[in-house]
Amino acid sequence: MDCPDCGDEPTRVVDTGTSADGTAVRRRRECTACSFRFTTYERPEWDSLRVEKRDGRVEPFDREKLRAGVERAIEKRPVDADDVATLVDDVEATLLDDDGRVVTAERVGALVSDRLRSLDRIAYVRFVSVYRAFSDPAAFRRALDAVDERDEGGQSREQTEFEQ
Template sequence: MDCPDCGNDRTRVIDTGTSTDGMSVRRRRECQRCSFRFTTYERPEWNSLQVKKRDGRIESFSREKLRAGVERAVEKRQVTEKAVTDVVDTIESELQDHETCIVPSRLIGELASEKLRDLDQVAYIRFVSVYKAFSEPEEFLRELDAVLDAELDDFGRSTPQNLSDNL
């Protein structure tokens, strides 16, 4: 930290404490050349979204990682590049609207799952199988049943005949 009086870059911290707002650290400093004393404040800088991973680590949000996950899920499906971009834009926008700059990775996975479910059900199953780390075939079946049940509800679920009439 440069001295504001003489410009010397050798200063020492005399006292450290929390500011009155609790959001920054207040430091009293003294120049080692001219003995001028001054106060500095350190505040966290949030230039971008931060993601709290399952293991507790915090890393910067990566639009590229999100896009890569969505693209893997929609691979070889009839989903346009624009649709993928729209999904990623929507998720990023919803994350930016949160009151905090640190979002749990779980929230990103839930938002991506929700958007993919509306976009393409096969892509949705692919995505959640990785996101939820399916390890047993029964987990696939439960998720697939949930998707199929929702689809049947959309058709009025009275009889199989009604379903075939709507197709």
Template sequence: MKCPFCHHDDTQVIETRVLEEGSAIRRRRRCTQCDRRFTTYERVELQMPAVVKRNGSRTDYDPGKLRASLVLALRKRPVSADAVEAAVTRIEEALMTSGLREVPSKRVGELVMQELQKLDKIAYIRFASVYMSFEDVDEFTNVVREIQGPPLPDAKS
């Protein structure tokens, strides 16, 4: 690492500390030429994949857009902001760990639907009705049946 003062190429690490629950490292360094000291930080930088839309265009991943979609589907539903943030985090982790440079918007939509199905069934149906572009009531009814599960047997005496 170059010294920020004299721009010499050779610096020496004096001290290393792990910060933020292991997600960053702080290093105290000393320049071997001018003997001045400075601090550097190392953090993991993960790149989110680009999103490929249905029309083939590519766009940068936008966490605000993802969050807004979840919030809209969950509008007036009893789901906490913390639960929404946790869902966003899980979706982002799935995208990052995929190792892909590009991900189809369909995959992002599927991840959102998975999270909404866990959070709130009504929000799931709201999102699915727009995302899946239902053409008729039968398609809507099929999704409702899917989340309800098999019908319970009649309780006859």
């Protein structure tokens, strides 16, 4: 395991335990060269999620990729890092609760957009603009207009129009 601080190879395990949800082994490591400490999480591969992309490719679910996408959407917004961690944990837990181990990228995007909508409307619009890959300004305008509009059933018009 390379040290994330200095890049040196030899590290030693200082402490081992289970993650808070019990699905991973948490290891506290220390670099033997620079004494930098960091935590790694090991999850069994046979139990891991896989994501089917729009083009049909299937790749392992990547929490860091999900977190990075959310962080891009909340950039320069008043959203706490703990809220991002909770969102990512919640999305992953929801996906793990689903019956299958292969989920669609659309399912992941829908879960993230639902949670971002209640967390920060600007971050929601940023995320949806990338996730939905609007091909024309009119579709983007409808998403913007729908952020505050509600239909009789309590759903936003955007949710009704775009998530069918």
